[in-house]
Amino acid sequence: MKGDLKCISGLYVGLVLTLYACTVIVQLDAASETKTCFQKKSPCFLKKQTCPNQCPSFSPPNGSSKSCVVDCSNPICKATCRNRKPNCNGKGSACLDPRFIGGDGIVFYFHGKRDEHFALISDVDLQVNARFIGLRPSGRNRDFTWIQSLGLIFGPNKKTFSLEATKAAKWDQQVDHLHLSFEGTEISLPKRDSSAWSAPGGYIQVERTSDINSVLVTIPDIAEIWVNVVPVTKEDNMIHKYGRPENDCFAHLEVQFRFFRLSPNVEGVLGRTYREDFKNPAKPGVAMPVVGGEDRYRTVSLLETGCNACVYSGGSGSLDKIEPLLLNQNTIDCTGGSSSGVGIFCKK
Incomplete structure (x- = not known):
């Protein structure tokens, strides 16, 4: 009899624990x-x-x-x-001075030139240009450069959006160094995590991913862009011998792209690396494999779509040729x- 009671008691306890676990799972799912x-x-x-x-x-x-x-x-x-x-170690990223990881997963550097603009992405319905800032210490034959701003042109009506890291003599963690504008009008985004803004018609959305200096920009059905503003620190300056002046911390952008669709003929410093026929010229085993293309991708301004290799057409190309991107983008x-x-x- 006692054995039977123990068995019944054990079954009861097991049933209660099972029901509790199921309740917790349902609550978590809800x-x-x-x-x-x-x-x-x-x-x-x-x-x-x-x-x-x-x-x-x-x-x-x-x-x-x-x-x-x-x-x-x-x-x-x-x-x-x-x-x-x-x-910054994932596909579609552009960080540091600037170090890219292409759609093919290969690391390469593109230095461009300070105070000039280059097309990172140029596709049928999307172009993303970058403005480079930098300096050239005495004795060097090229500039050190960083991405200071992004200019987005997209859709059939050539909507424009720009995002830039504002200049600062010294880096202040409590200051928002992001400046945003849509169609030439400044965007006011509350300084708190998850605050959001959406353009009329839903063409583009911006959401803060921290109180200040970090956002996620979404162009529905086309792309997502994670952006973070950082300075060139004293440690970076010492290690890489940039020769950074005391009156400019070279605030710049860390960027990562995720594309929902790209055409087979996509171009740009980064965009070309997503093409199936692209062969990356970056030399394996080299510490800093520099890939050129300055003349092919230079644009007149941040919101200009023309360059020697640019393909942006305001979506006037055949959309049937735009295929979903089935790549893991890290x-x-x-x-x-x-x-x-x-x-x-x-x-x-």
Whole structure:
């Protein structure tokens, strides 16, 4: 009899624990946001994706380091986590002076020239130009350069958006060094994490990913751009012998792109690396493989679409030729284990 009571008691405890665990799981799932893919050509068309527990929100609260991302072009059709700031070691990134990682995953440097503009991306319906700042210490045969601003031209009506790091003599962590404008009009974005702005008609959205100096720019169905403003520090200056003056910390941008679609003929310093026929001239084994192209990608100004190799046409080209990009673009975060990847496994 006592044995039977112990058995019944054990079954009861097990049932209670199981019900409790199921309740917790349901509560966690309920707290996670979901999104459905409506892109008809997507392998995930009409499939609902739920954010992981490690990053339950697409726009997480202040202080969160990860947010949820849905990639409708990925056949796994599973929401994953991503860093909220540019990953300078991920594909589509442009950081430092400037160090790029192309769509082919190869690291290369493009120095350009200070106070000039170059097309990073030039496609049928999107062009992204960059203005370089820099200096040339005595005895050097080229400039040290950094990306100071981005100019975006997109869509059939050639909408324009610019984002720049404002000049500062000394870096102040409490000051917002970002200046944003849409169609030539300055954008006022509250200085708090997750504050957002959207253009009339929803052509472009901007969301802060920290209180100041970091944003995510989204052009729906075309691209996402993570941006962070940083200075050239005294340590950087000493290590690389930049010769940075005392009255300018060379505030500049760290950038990472994620594309939803690109045409097979995409061009630009970075854009060309996403082409299937691109052969990267960066020499393997070289510490700083410098890739040229200044003459091909130089533009007259930040918002000028013309260059020797530019292909932007305001979307007037055949949209049938624009294909979804099915590449893993490394905007993921691997701190949550293998489940954090977008179709890949994270390894230490």
